[in-house]
Amino acid sequence: MSAASSQAVPGFDDLDRAWLRARPSVKWHRPAPQVLPAWVADMDFPVPPAVVTALHDTIDRRDLGYPDWPDGSPLRAAFARRMAERYGWAASADRVREQTDLIQCLQLILHLSTDKGDAVAIQTPNYPPFLATLATMGRRAVPIPMKDTDAGWRIDFAALDTAVRDAACKVLVLVNPHNPTGRVLTREELEEIAAIAQRHDLLVISDEIHAELTYSPHQHVPFASLSPEAARRTVTLTSATKAFNLAAIRCAVTHYGPDRLLRLRDMQPPDLYGAISPLGVVATEAAWRDGAAWQRDLLTVLDRNRRRVSEVLEARLPRLRCHAPEATYLAWIDTQPLGLGDTPTERVLKNGGVMLDGGTSFGPEAAAFLRLNFATSQAILEDILTGVTHALEAEAGP
Incomplete structure (x- = not known):
């Protein structure tokens, strides 16, 4: 062409x-x-025009006061609906929490689940702010190099298994679809990773922000949707920002699988990590609903x-x-x-x-x-x- x-x-x-x-x-x-x-x-x-219209409608009402969200923002239910409709994943709205962006989500989870010096496995190459986060927070990055093969970029599962065992990793940061290689891991590949995570009791932080930009015939599979066991150890990070070009709207969501981690998160001072803007919620809802x-x-x-x-x-x-x-x-x-x-x-x-x-x-x-x-x-x-x-x-x- x-x-x-x-x-x-x-x-x-x-x-x-x-x-x-x-x-x-x-x-x-x-x-x-x-x-x-x-x-x-x-x-x-x-x-997207639907987002522009929704934001204009909000401004035209001239109401930018405190939102009445006693049980969390409408994004919690909106995220659960989107996961069910697109991927057949019955994500629980009660386990969703809002943050301003994906990097903040990652940093909060690492803060709650690890200490300085703890080992964190991560695919390389990778999104530079993720690698910089590990260095700045004093976490020990354990690189899991992606292999360039004639069939495309692949994960070496034996190397992953050995690396997380030898380094005593507590966490695996999984970026799927992968930035920068563009790989979409298959269900079979994800199941291999899930088996390794279970064997070594890893928390999986799954960045799925590029999921809606997957090209046919490839299909995105949320890591937490693989099984109840995978769901219990997975924290899913996503946002509408990449798929709808809304980077500056500063709005992301985190779905917590582990009960203990969700309790820890909710024990934090409520405003310690900031709060999302109602305009970010309006834009995200409009994108998911009408985009x-x-x-x-x-x-x-x-x-x-x-x-x-x-x-x-x-x-x-x-x-x-x-x-x-x-x-x-x-x-x-x-x-x-x-x-x-x-x-x-x-x-x-x-x-x-x-x-x-x-x-x-x-x-x-x-x-x-x-x-x-x-x-x-x-x-x-x-x-x-x-x-x-x-x-x-x-x-x-x-």
């Missing part, structure tokens, strides 16, 4: 670059004016774009390794076969005018990798790919 032959999608492929650059958000505001941004995991698309049509168009665009990234890289730089992601809007590109060293992001910025993420902030094995955000219009993506391939071709030589 070529860019020329694919049909434009209104609302997604008619982005105005002046509008994008005028926004104060970090993605387009931080790079120099001549640089195209494809780095931080924000999409370029406007917020299906917008999300269908979004997935059409992202699926097309991920294929276009693969098509261009295979044609222009066949020595690169880049598996088409099974979820997310992020391509994870290995430049090692080109022999460019450990600063490919700097080279692409300097020689291609494109700002990408990548490097050792994703883990020690990630020095030569690039992460490319393809959640943008057809035309902008073509310019991004032109810049990237031009820079890498120039560096790689014949």
